Amino acid sequence: MSRAAIAVLAGDGTGPEVTAQAVEVLQRVGELFHHTFTFQHCLVGLAAVKADGEAISVDTLGACARSDAILFGAVGGTLHEGAGPRPELALSRLRTTFDLYANIRPIKPFEALDLASPLRSEYLKGTDMVFVRELSAGLYYGHLETVAGKPSEIRRRGAQLEAIDTLTYTESEIERVVRTAFEIAGRRGRRLTSVDKANVLSSSVLWRRVVDRVARDHPAVTYEHMLVDTCAMRLIRSPADFDVLVTENLFGDILTDAASMLTGSIGMLPSASLGARRTEHGLFGLYEPVHGSAPDIAGLNLANPIGTILSAALLLRYSLGLHREAAAVETAVEEVVQAGYRTADIHYCDQSESTVVGTRELGRQIRDRLRP
């Protein structure tokens, strides 16, 4: 019997739709396995900008701090939407406030969804990789006034404007995420690919040095360095060659969206953002699907909730230490996919044996298959 407090930040667009399904899955897990989960819903993103004038309020950050984990939907709208702070700032605030430096993004296509991927199935066979994306530094943080000396702005230069963003990494920022990646690789296939742009960027040269140093503490893990452009190509050409990949913030953001197509849809990918903070049950973390607020399909009951439901499984495993419960959720998702239920994004047009359902129906199918 476990008691846990979960902060739910559903956010914008399809965020509330997919988050609602994940919350219902967690509630059902609570009933079946006799745990008490309490959910505190808070505003984030555009809704918070409208209500509080900021993408995430101090009160909401406080509610997150009092929780064991955060379940996050998505923030953001169409780019021209509204004045005021960007809703995406909420994510930066959460990531820096809780020092969530390791963003874990597992990518393992379901065989039953082979046809949903634009790649031929023989290329997908055996694909099972985990990205460890650095999440607390790099190009992303200049716009936060809390980070001094890292300008990110558009400014005047003579007769024209110029824009600047700052890419910095300290050794310790690199080392901690690289250690996480080596540890994960040690528990899996013992192969690590470190992805960088060391033929151009100083930050990548330092990154390589730190990887080489940390590698000495993990002799059982075989590792390689790979340039990010080559990695983009090899992820599509031979995805099964990869086990664990570690990379800086922006490279990881882009590569994982590209790699999501191995599973058929960006709507399939879960993520866990972890730091060093611990709770009585495990590691504190933020759990969210890899996709965004998908404004083009918001409110239409079309969004695939699987990425968010699998994120809830990661929450159970990492933040609550509930491994059996996490596996039960993952099994239920697999069974539903095998049974042929699909949201439109993972439905291949010629598959007459599959059933296209909406967000809510797919969530219900998953809940109904949960077994203790």
Ligand SMILES: NC(=O)c1ccc[n+]([C@@H]2O[C@H](COP(=O)([O-])OP(=O)(O)OC[C@H]3O[C@@H](n4cnc5c(N)ncnc54)[C@H](O)[C@@H]3O)[C@@H](O)[C@H]2O)c1
């Ligand atoms: N973590 C986050 O909150 C997060 C992540 C990425 C983008 N964003 C924000 O989301 C907004 C929209 O960004 P975008 O359109 O470039 O990316 P997006 O991921 O929201 O959507 C890209 C495409 O994928 C589709 N898609 C996304 N999620 C889906 C799902 N669950 N099921 C089915 N289809 C899905 C969308 O319909 C769209 O065609 C922007 O404001 C962006 O900043 C937020």
Ligand SMILES: CC(C)[C@H](C(=O)O)[C@@H](O)C(=O)O
């Ligand atoms: C919305 C944006 C700031 C965010 C990121 O780039 O980190 C998103 O794309 C993600 O992958 O979580």
Ligand SMILES: [Mg+2]
């Ligand atoms: Mg992204």
